[in-house]
Amino acid sequence: MAVKTRGKKLNHLKKVLLEHYRIIVSNRLSATGLIFIIFFLLIAIFAPWIAPNDPWEMMYDSNGEFASLRSPSWEFWLGTTHLGYDLFSQLILATRTTLLIGSISGGISIVIGANIGLIAGYYGGKTDEFLMRFTDILYGMPFLPFIIVLISLFGRHLEFIILAIVLIIWRTSARVIRAQTISIKQRQFIVAAKARGCSDFRIIYRHILPNVLPLLLLYAAFNIAWSIITEASASFLGFGDGETISWGGMLYELWLSGKTRVAWWWFAAPSICIVLLVISLVLVSRAYEEVANPRLRKR
Amino acid sequence: MSRKRVLGVKNLNVRYKTQKGPVHAVNDVTFDVFENEVFGIAGESGCGKSTLIRALMRLLPDSADVFANEIKLGEQDLRSLSDKHFREDVLWSKMSLVPQSAMNSLNPVYRVGDQIIEAIQAHTSDNKKTARNRAAELFDVVGLQPDLMDNYPHEYSGGMRQRAMIAMSLALDPGLIIMDEPTTGLDVLVQERILRRIREIRKEISSTIILITHDIAVISEMSDRIGVMYGGSLMEQAPAIDLFESPCHPYTLGLKNAFPSIRSKGQELISIPGSPPTLIGEGTGCPFAERCPFKVERCSKEFPTVEKLAEFHEVRCFRHDETPELRELASKKGTWLSLK
Amino acid sequence: MKEVSRHFEVKAGMVAKYFKGQPNRQIKAVESVNFSLEKNEVLGIAGESGCGKSTCCMMIAGLLQPSSGEIIYNDKGISQLNAEESHWYRSQVQMIFQDPYESLNPRFSVFDTVAEGPRALKLYPETEIADRTEEMLKSVGLSLEKYADRYPHELSGGERQRVGIASALVMEPSMVIADEPLSMLDVSIRAGILDLLKELATQRNFSCIYVSHDLSILGHIADRLMIMYLGQAMEIGPTWDVIENPKHPYTRALINAVPIPDPRVQRPIPNIKGDISRPIDPPPGCRFQKRCPHADQSCTENFITLQATSDNQHQAACHRLDSIQ
Numbered sequence: 001m002a003v004k005t006r007g008k009k010l011n012h013l014k015k016v017l018l019e020h021y022r023i024i025v026s027n028r029l030s031a032t033g034l035i036f037i038i039f040f041l042l043i044a045i046f047a048p049w050i051a052p053n054d055p056w057e058m059m060y061d062s063n064g065e066f067a068s069l070r071s072p073s074w075e076f077w078l079g080t081t082h083l084g085y086d087l088f089s090q091l092i093l094a095t096r097t098t099l100l101i102g103s104i105s106g107g108i109s110i111v112i113g114a115n116i117g118l119i120a121g122y123y124g125g126k127t128d129e130f131l132m133r134f135t136d137i138l139y140g141m142p143f144l145p146f147i148i149v150l151i152s153l154f155g156r157h158l159e160f161i162i163l164a165i166v167l168i169i170w171r172t173s174a175r176v177i178r179a180q181t182i183s184i185k186q187r188q189f190i191v192a193a194k195a196r197g198c199s200d201f202r203i204i205y206r207h208i209l210p211n212v213l214p215l216l217l218l219y220a221a222f223n224i225a226w227s228i229i230t231e232a233s234a235s236f237l238g239f240g241d242g243e244t245i246s247w248g249g250m251l252y253e254l255w256l257s258g259k260t261r262v263a264w265w266w267f268a269a270p271s272i273c274i275v276l277l278v279i280s281l282v283l284v285s286r287a288y289e290e291v292a293n294p295r296l297r298k299r
Numbered sequence: 300m301s302r303k304r305v306l307g308v309k310n311l312n313v314r315y316k317t318q319k320g321p322v323h324a325v326n327d328v329t330f331d332v333f334e335n336e337v338f339g340i341a342g343e344s345g346c347g348k349s350t351l352i353r354a355l356m357r358l359l360p361d362s363a364d365v366f367a368n369e370i371k372l373g374e375q376d377l378r379s380l381s382d383k384h385f386r387e388d389v390l391w392s393k394m395s396l397v398p399q400s401a402m403n404s405l406n407p408v409y410r411v412g413d414q415i416i417e418a419i420q421a422h423t424s425d426n427k428k429t430a431r432n433r434a435a436e437l438f439d440v441v442g443l444q445p446d447l448m449d450n451y452p453h454e455y456s457g458g459m460r461q462r463a464m465i466a467m468s469l470a471l472d473p474g475l476i477i478m479d480e481p482t483t484g485l486d487v488l489v490q491e492r493i494l495r496r497i498r499e500i501r502k503e504i505s506s507t508i509i510l511i512t513h514d515i516a517v518i519s520e521m522s523d524r525i526g527v528m529y530g531g532s533l534m535e536q537a538p539a540i541d542l543f544e545s546p547c548h549p550y551t552l553g554l555k556n557a558f559p560s561i562r563s564k565g566q567e568l569i570s571i572p573g574s575p576p577t578l579i580g581e582g583t584g585c586p587f588a589e590r591c592p593f594k595v596e597r598c599s600k601e602f603p604t605v606e607k608l609a610e611f612h613e614v615r616c617f618r619h620d621e622t623p624e625l626r627e628l629a630s631k632k633g634t635w636l637s638l639k
Numbered sequence: 640m641k642e643v644s645r646h647f648e649v650k651a652g653m654v655a656k657y658f659k660g661q662p663n664r665q666i667k668a669v670e671s672v673n674f675s676l677e678k679n680e681v682l683g684i685a686g687e688s689g690c691g692k693s694t695c696c697m698m699i700a701g702l703l704q705p706s707s708g709e710i711i712y713n714d715k716g717i718s719q720l721n722a723e724e725s726h727w728y729r730s731q732v733q734m735i736f737q738d739p740y741e742s743l744n745p746r747f748s749v750f751d752t753v754a755e756g757p758r759a760l761k762l763y764p765e766t767e768i769a770d771r772t773e774e775m776l777k778s779v780g781l782s783l784e785k786y787a788d789r790y791p792h793e794l795s796g797g798e799r800q801r802v803g804i805a806s807a808l809v810m811e812p813s814m815v816i817a818d819e820p821l822s823m824l825d826v827s828i829r830a831g832i833l834d835l836l837k838e839l840a841t842q843r844n845f846s847c848i849y850v851s852h853d854l855s856i857l858g859h860i861a862d863r864l865m866i867m868y869l870g871q872a873m874e875i876g877p878t879w880d881v882i883e884n885p886k887h888p889y890t891r892a893l894i895n896a897v898p899i900p901d902p903r904v905q906r907p908i909p910n911i912k913g914d915i916s917r918p919i920d921p922p923p924g925c926r927f928q929k930r931c932p933h934a935d936q937s938c939t940e941n942f943i944t945l946q947a948t949s950d951n952q953h954q955a956a957c958h959r960l961d962s963i964q
Contacts (some may be wrong), residue, residue: 190740195700196756196806197729210746301849343825440666456914486687487852491896513826516855516898539902557830558900559855564879568859574795 024287025128033283040277044096051089055245058084072265079265080120082257090250091269098277101158101231106166106224112166113173113223114209114216120174121181124205131177135171143168158240164228173219183237185209201214214291221285225278234276247274302333303509305475306394313347314356314557315362320579324350326531326586329605333473337501339539341515341524341554345575347531348511349399352477355636357385363383373474386401392422397461399479405452405460412438412448422471437466440503444498458489462496462616469500477509482517494521515558519543524611527551530576530586532602537612547622550589552629569621572638585615592634593618593625651675653944655709656694659888664876667891668694670870670926671708676814681840681847683861683878685854691915692850693869696816699848700734701725713744730760733807737819739799743791749776750787753806762810775809776802778842779835797828801835808839815840816848821856825892833860854897866890869926870918872945876953886948886955886961888931925956933963 025031043050053059061067066079070080078087085264120131143259154160184190185208193207209216234240236255237247247270254266304585313325313583325347332338338530339462342348355370355377372393396504398404412434419430435445441462452460461481468476480524481497482490494517501524512518518525519539526536527550535548546552556569576582584599591598595617603615618625628634653673665833669691676682684692698702699710701717709716711726720728733756736742741894743752744945755777757768779801792798800820807815821829827954837860840847851857857864858878865875874887885891892909899906908927913930924939925931931938937958957963 169832188736188738189744191804192734192736192742192806193744193755193759194702195734196810197726197760198755199759202759207744207747211744213746321816343827363712458914486853486915487896488687488909488911488915491898494898495908514898515826516900519897519900519902522902543902553827555900559859560900561855561858561882561894561897562899562901562904564858566829566859566882568833570834571827572831574797574828575825586895597721 023291024284024299027287027290029121029283030287031286033280036276036280037284040099040273040280043092044099047092047096051092053086053089055085055090055093057086060084066159069191069259069263071263078269079263081253082259082263087250087266087269090245091247091273094245094247094250094270095273096243097244098228098231098248098274100112101162101165101241101246102224102228102277105162105169105227105231106220108162108172109166109170109223109227110216110220112168113219114177114212116170116174116183117177118204118208118212121178122185122200122208124182128178131174136290138167138171141168142235143230143248144237147239151239156239157273158241158243161231161234161239164234165227169226170231173223177216178221180212180215181208184208201265214288218285221281221288225281227287228278228281237244245272300411302336302510304371305334305373306509307369307371309353309367310602311351311354311370312349312365313359313366315360317579321581322578323512323581324531325580328528328531328533330504330526330533330536332507332509333591334507334599335501336523337510339510339518339525340528341512341518342526342528343513343575345530345578346528348528349479349580350531351509351528352479352509354389354620356394356477356538357382362421372426387422390475391418392471393473394475394477395473396480397464397468397476397478400484400624404464407452410449411455411463414468415448415577417462418467419470430545433470434466437469438463440469440500441466442492452491456489457485458493461485461493465493465497465500469504469506471494473506475509477511479509480513482503483514484511490517493531497521516560527554530582531578531615532586533616534587534616535612535614539608541609541612545612545622547608547612547619548587548616549593549625550587552626553590553635556629567632569632569635573634585617590638592628592638593621646887648806650656651695651699652709652761653712654695654705654710656691656698657706662732664920668870669698669705669923671942672867672872672920673944674872674875676846676848678947679840679844679846681860683857683864684848684850684867685852685857685864686867687852687893687915689915690928691918692867694827694870695867696734696818696848696850699814700816702730706710726760730756730810731812732814732816733810733812735800735803735807735815735820735945736824736933738793739796739803740823742803743799748790749781749789749794749802750783751762751786752791752802753809756806756810760810762767770824771809772805775838776803778806781805787826793856797832800824804832804836804839804961808845810954811843814846814848816850818850819852820825822851829856832934836860854882855892866893869916869921871942872928872956873927874953874955876950880950880953884953886953887929887957888933890955935958935959 024034058069059076059080067076067080067084069082070076074080076086076088078091080086107272116131120128150160150164150258154295190203192202198207231240231246232248235246238252240246240249240252250270251267252261253264311325311328314321314323321438328351333448340348346532354365367378372389377385377389381634387401405411415434416427416430417439419433434448438445438448443459443462443466455463482493485493510518510521523540524536524538526533527540528534529550535542540612544552546555553571557571559566559568571590576586583604584601588594588598592627597617603617604620605615607613608619645807651672651674653671654669656669658668672695685693686692694703698705704718709718717728747755750772753772754768757763757771763771764794776783776786781798781801821832824832833856847861849857861878863876864878864881866873866881867885869888874881874885875888881890882894885894892911895907895909910932911930912932922939925943926940928934928938943956943958945956947954948960
């Protein structure tokens with residue numbers, strides 16, 4: 001019987017993944033979003049092998065001339081910067097950074113937000129009040145001054161950027177998941193679970209969490225999207241990671257160079273990528289919206 | 300018996316498409332309702348009774364396909380009326396509805412009295428004062444105190460809200476009132492009061508009522524004639540007493556066994572195995588066939604026709620002439636269990 | 640005659656439950672209720688909405704604490720149990736719920752739902768849980784192969800309720816509290832579920848408290864019947880004694896109000912006035928005073944609990960019993 005159960009668990013996992021896949025591709029828009037996300041993901045994973053050049057190398061073109069501020073050509077697909085750096089390679093490596101920061105920040109913030117939401121919603125009373133006051137205080141915290149202070153104090157390191165983003169973004173998911181937890185906890189199957197002897201911990205994580213999951217995944221996608229935008233904004237202002245470059249960072253370099261009006265290709269590439277990725281994430285999350293709120297489903 | 304016919308429905312069919320497939324919600328339903336009687340329609344969930352009513356009241360979505368050979372209210376053919384004409388001329392003034400969960404049908408932000416007054420004024424040329432007087436009269440008829448008109452729905456109990464809805468349905472003196480599960484969800488004592496009130500109202504103002512419910516006890520107490528619906532069709536129709544003394548259709552026989560009564564100590568309860576059908580897809584044959592202990596091969600292939608047993612007693616069953624034997628068998632638990 | 644000693648399964652001794660309503664108002668949901676449940680009997684608790692029957696269930700199941708009074712199981716008050724004993728109590732007292740559409744977790748398969756109780760309480764090793772679950776599903780008429788991996792939305796109301804029954808009984812409780820398990824099911828399948836419960840109660844030797852507002856059903860399953868009104872226990876006795884020979888004015892009105900599924904029968908009009916109120920800050924005295932046709936001065940002053948009547952088994956909470964025959 002034990003072997004049967006383990007086999008069942010793997011089967012179950014496969015079934016779950018299949019279900020999620022079906023949810024996302026059921027809608028043409030979200031399926032398109034998924035395609036783009038996978039596209040960017042692949043680029044990020046294989047970045048060092050795809051990038052033709054070192055993004056920090058001053059490039060010389062085939063004629064031996066210093067390739068400064070070249071518009072897109074066969075040699076340099078996305079053009080070059082004023083210092084001759086290959087923008088295509090930069091973009092590819094920046095994809096890695098952006099996705100890394102975005103998914104880590106998004107991931108951590110949804111984990112924190114979901115847990116706080118679940119615990120506050122389930123226990124109510126003083127716990128709820130305390131956690132919600134805490135969330136409210138953070139709502140009052142302005143992002144930019146906060147990140148400026150943090151970076152100025154500790155330097156332009158990845159950890160602090162992620163920290164700053166996470167601290168700001170988990171708020172909304174916490175509130176939303178708390179609201180849904182409150183409505184789920186009143187339902188009769190939770191009373192039934194208590195009657196069967198489930199501990200609070202078991203009820204929160206085994207009974208309520210699976211029911212909050214669609215909403216949670218929706219906000220996970222949103223959180224990643226917001227993280228990316230936030231990181232881009234911070235980088236653009238010069239508070240991005242000092243060691244690597246991200247899409248926002250590329251725009252910062254552009255601004256620093258003073259060539260914004262001239263080098264449209266330098267501006268276009270990272271901006272389009274940011275917009276595309278964020279829209280894709282939002283489109284995919286739309287598929288979960290239908291699951292989270294069954295009334296939106298078509299009859 | 301020359302009784303005036305208030306409503307005549309012949310071969311009513313309602314079909315609509317859903318994501319899961321076509322649904323034949325009402326299948327060839329024919330019945331008449333005569334003046335001053337209560338015609339009860341009994342059936343469980345999914346039998347089509349709500350769809351039937353909504354079809355008559357034109358409350359179905361546009362995608363629903365409603366077809367009938369006849370729908371006559373008095374002498375008026377309802378099928379040929381435009382929606383606008385129906386809404387202005389017939390709805391509420393000639394035929395009114397006390398909807399299911401009437402308790403939730405009242406608008407929470409308006410006073411109850413105002414809602415009735417508004418309904419009256421929408422269909423008549425009464426001024427506010429006349430309408431208000433009429434509303435007070437109606438409150439009296441249903442047993443609510445007139446000063447309650449100025450209260451909001453949330454200040455009413457469930458029973459009171461139900462009475463308010465009944466008052467609203469009487470507002471324009473319609474010839475026909477349709478009550479869809481009027482006492483479901485109410486406590487026994489409240490239910491008893493309301494049903495008693497309905498009987499008293501009938502005596503006072505001679506109304507014709509169609510009463511729809513799944514509660515067999517309520518329908519037995521209130522109805523003069525009863526129609527039993529299953530799977531979208533009317534399986535049996537008869538005067539109430541005839542239906543109880545000489546039921547014919549296997550479903551009716553099954554229902555009789557399944558309903559407990561506090562007057563029958565030691566009654567053996569027998570349930571009908573299986574569950575009510577989902578109505579999805581065009582089935583062939585009798586909808587009750589798969590749960591019927593008396594099924595023969597013909598039952599799954601052909602849809603039974605209506606057979607007349609007595610002047611007002613009709614049934615849809617191929618084995619209608621074997622009734623006495625079937626009744627005997629149906630009273631034994633073993634007959635039903637053998638289906639499992 | 641030798642005195643036969645009875646083993647009480649559970650005894651609710653003068654239990655009261657008050658809820659805090661709006662500031663300075665109290666909802667006295669249950670007041671001084673006193674009854675006992677004997678081994679292997681089915682005790683029906685009947686009453687209209689707001690009578691406190693569900694609150695009583697929750698207190699006996701340990702999901703709510705009484706405001707005063709004690710619930711005694713095996714001669715020990717349940718509020719005095721230590722952690723291990725509470726754990727044991729929880730496995731011994733199980734509930735079956737009313738709404739088959741809401742009492743199952745939509746994300747749990749049938750197998751997981753039934754196995755949840757033993758898993759949560761760590762009653763048996765996983766292998767044994769699987770076997771017990773299979774056996775339990777079979778005894779409620781659901782085959783393992785066909786139902787184990789299905790989800791609630793794929794089941795009918797009757798099937799879901801069977802899953803609910805299975806998940807309550809898989810832990811072999813000695814006491815089952817059924818809170819209106821049939822009221823949301825179609826009429827043609829109710830009898831089947833009722834039969835199932837009766838069969839299982841005999842087979843598996845458990846006592847049952849069956850709560851319902853439907854007296855017709857209680858007549859068929861309950862050995863004894865207790866009638867409650869607005870938090871107060873009004874009458875208790877062998878079921879058909881209470882139904883055919885009600886002593887309390889409320890019970891009489893209630894019995895007369897129940898519709899009879901036979902058009903030839905006429906029933907008397909219930910002798911009761913007014914509308915039901917809510918148990919918020921009730922006045923002193925009997926909870927039925929405002930509606931009782933026989934109420935007198937002392938009814939408004941003294942709260943009364945179940946009193947013996949001429950028939951020992953049959954009790955009613957009324958001091959005017961003799962005068963109102």
